[in-house]
Amino acid sequence: MELINFSFNAVTSEEEVRKIVGTPHEHITKKSVSQIDEHCKRFIEMSPLFFLSTANAEGKCDVSPRGDFPCGIQILNNKQLVIPDRPGNKRIDSILNIISNPHVGLLFLIPGLEEVLRINGRATIIKNPEILDSMSLNERPPLLGIGVDVEECFIHCPRAFKKSKVWDIDSWPTKESFPSSLEIFHSALLHNGVVLK
Template sequence: MEPINFSANAVTSEEELREIVGTPHEHVIKKNVSLIDDQCKRFIEMSPLFFLSSSNAEGKCDVSPKGDFPSGVHVLNNKQLVIPDRPGNKRVDSIINILSNPHVGLLFLIPGLGEVLRINGRATIIKDPEILSSLSLKGKPPLLGIGVDVEECFIHCPRALYQSKVWNTDSWPDKADLPSSLEIFHAALRHNGVKLKK
């Protein structure tokens, strides 16, 4: 299929957008808060998985899954939290983005729960030994942390997770039918000119 020119028939203003989708209910607008209250803190402490979105100064975006033990993300107070940067593949895409653009979005999930918690704020890469020691895993503190000054926090409706049946094991595909991550990885290397040993 030939590439499509999406801009030929695009929505280009909020006014046009509202004509199509309408206006949200007052309660939907006013559910946003600019702090981590007790309910949001409890949600974060029970979440073993979240997604961190970031972009660089040019606007190029990245979303990175982050898995940890529940309460791995440390809530410092009602305006700040800290994310440990656990050892990984050393790409550090999110951290590099944050160095040029501090705006981040977080999406926290709890297994079996349809609602997700969304947090937006400004991030800073920190190396404070005292804070990092409080994020230790098996006695080892992370080398770096991502401190987030929370600007917006709200619960998101369960429609997407319920519709996708992501927590319903009966709807999961057979593992034999799943795409192979190794095959995808090797194909990407070949696309980029890397010769793999047979």
């Protein structure tokens, strides 16, 4: 299929976007807070899964899923939290992005709940042993931590989860209807010239 030139007839200014989309209600623009209040704290403590969005200095973006036991994230105070960086595949995409660009976005999920918590802020890669030791899992502290200075927190409406029916088991596809992660992994290796033995 021929590539489409997205720049043709593209929307390129906020003014043009507002003419098409309109402006949000005051309740929407003023729903965010600049600190981790009691409701945000409770949401984070109950969330076993969140997504970490980062971008490098060139603006190339990445979103990484992060799973941990509820309360795996340490809330230091109402303006700061620390994410443990558990051992993984050593790509460290998020870590490298944060080193060159500290701006991050977090999206917290609670199973069965259609609302999500969004947090935006600035991150720092930390190696403070006192903090990391307190976040040990199976007696193994994380190698690094991601300290976040929180700038904005707000609950996002449930529309996306309602429409997608993501928590509705009856709407889930069967595992047989899509390739396994191993098949996808092998396909990517072959595409990149890696010969499997």
